[in-house]
Amino acid sequence: MTTPKISVVVPIYKVEECLAWCLDSLLAQDMPDWEGVLVNDGSPDGSRDIAAAYCEKDARFTLVDKENGGLSSARNAGIAASTAPIVAFLDSDDRFTPDACRVIVDAFEREDCDVLTFGANPYPLEAGYPWLNQVLSPRDVSFHGYSFELLFKENSRPFVWRTACRRDFLANNAIQFDESISYGEDQVFEMAIYGRSRKTTLISNKLYDYRVARKGSLMDTMRYDDETRLLEHVKIYSAVLADWHRDDLDAQHADDLAYFLCDLVLYDAIRLLGTGCGKVFDAVSTVLAGSAVGSDAALAQCAPSVAAIFRAALANKAPSARACRRLMFDYDVLRSGFLRACKRLAANILGKRDV
Incomplete structure (x- = not known):
């Protein structure tokens, strides 16, 4: 052999x-x-x-x-x-x-x-x-x-x-x-x-x-059960945060970890337009307690749209539907550009999933 x-x-x-x-x-x-x-x-x-x-x-x-x-x-x-x-x-x-x-x-x-x-x-x-x-x-x-x-x-x-x-x-x-x-x-x-x-x-x-995931599988179920999926995503983020802390990567790249949390959890939580994000915000606040990520110093290094979503989540109070759409739009401009942000805004208003 x-x-x-x-x-x-x-x-x-x-x-x-x-x-x-x-x-x-x-x-x-x-x-x-x-x-x-x-x-x-x-x-x-x-x-x-x-x-x-x-x-x-x-x-x-x-x-x-x-x-x-x-x-x-x-x-x-x-x-x-x-x-x-x-x-x-x-x-x-x-x-x-x-x-x-x-x-x-x-x-x-x-x-x-x-x-x-x-x-x-x-x-x-x-x-x-x-x-x-x-x-x-x-x-x-x-x-x-x-x-x-x-x-x-x-x-x-x-x-x-x-x-x-x-x-x-x-x-x-x-x-x-x-x-x-x-x-x-x-x-x-x-x-x-x-x-x-x-x-x-x-x-x-x-x-x-x-x-591709079978109908009724764990991944398929998570894809459509928003609150359950997002709470699981908070667990994923918590594990990443703990792993990066092991080599001080969290302190070195706190702004990037803030962006990651927006991408993984907070954007979709805000897309619920205040009706189901309370538990998710609670879980996020618990994970970030004592972490450099989410501190004023770290948020000052973030893009304004990222910092705004973070502060809305850490305030632990669901924004109005109009405020949620504004937060999502500004973040989409950062992530994908103005034209793509306009398309996603229209999809979100119509209640469509961007998959």
């Missing part, structure tokens, strides 16, 4: 219907030197038997058995068991394109980066929608060190399965998946790696087929 150049971590839990479809995409790779780290997360169905059969079929597969601990726990176990210098992630209901491993390895060798993010396709293609199609389509560009544009302007988030990392970069920075987060764990991980990466490269190659 050749020494692997890339380890592909595949977390497995109750996926017996599609696991073979996923693992066949590794067998179809047009380069031989990969390893598939199959992590059985205590799956109660026939998934483990399928994984074991693939290990019998091809020695490049390794099976890791563990008690059920969730997706983040399984991914951490997979990283720990990986032996190649590059670690990639493949969810067990998705698949790689046949050239995925080769293109990823070539990009790392060419760019000498710590982190690589690539494009993906929705599966099936017709299940895609404008927001998803956009975020799955990064451009070809590299960033050296920390970059606001990488985190918040590029199509770089929120899915970790189209990102690969150098294994020594993860180890040297003690970066793992936060096992306390069951929704949005990808966001927390990507903020951790992008905030610390020496060099991050985005490539436009679409190397992954992503099975």
Whole structure:
């Protein structure tokens, strides 16, 4: 067996219907030197038997058995068991394109980066929608060190399965998946790696087929239950804030974290026009207590539209519907320009979702 150049971590839990479809995409790779780290997360169905059969079929597969601990726990176990210098992630209901491993390895060798993010396709293609199609389509560009544009302007988030990392970069920075987060764990991980990466490269190659969330799944439910979704987003933000505090990144980039909170939570909370943002504002105030983010000094460094949304939230009093629309419009001008802000204002007045 050749020494692997890339380890592909595949977390497995109750996926017996599609696991073979996923693992066949590794067998179809047009380069031989990969390893598939199959992590059985205590799956109660026939998934483990399928994984074991693939290990019998091809020695490049390794099976890791563990008690059920969730997706983040399984991914951490997979990283720990990986032996190649590059670690990639493949969810067990998705698949790689046949050239995925080769293109990823070539990009790392060419760019000498710590982190690589690539494009993906929705599966099936017709299940895609404008927001998803956009975020799955990064451009070809590299960033050296920390970059606001990488985190918040590029199509770089929120899915970790189209990102690969150098294994020594993860180890040297003690970066793992936060096992306390069951929704949005990808966001927390990507903020951790992008905030610390020496060099991050985005490539436009679409190397992954992503099975779009099924009707009634957790992601589908969260998409339409505004208050529940936003409270979960506050938990995501809290985890990012705690992780960045570990290396003093929160103090260094408090204004960027303020922008992130607006993007992740506060804009959509204000879009509720005062009818359902009380609990969200309460949760945000609790998370920010004692943090540099939200302080007068930090807000003074923020764009006026960001500071205005922050102050409205921290006042813990729902603005009027007219005031909410003004806050959203000013923020949209900052984020997307005047024309786009006008279009979003019209959509918000009509009660349409911008997806």
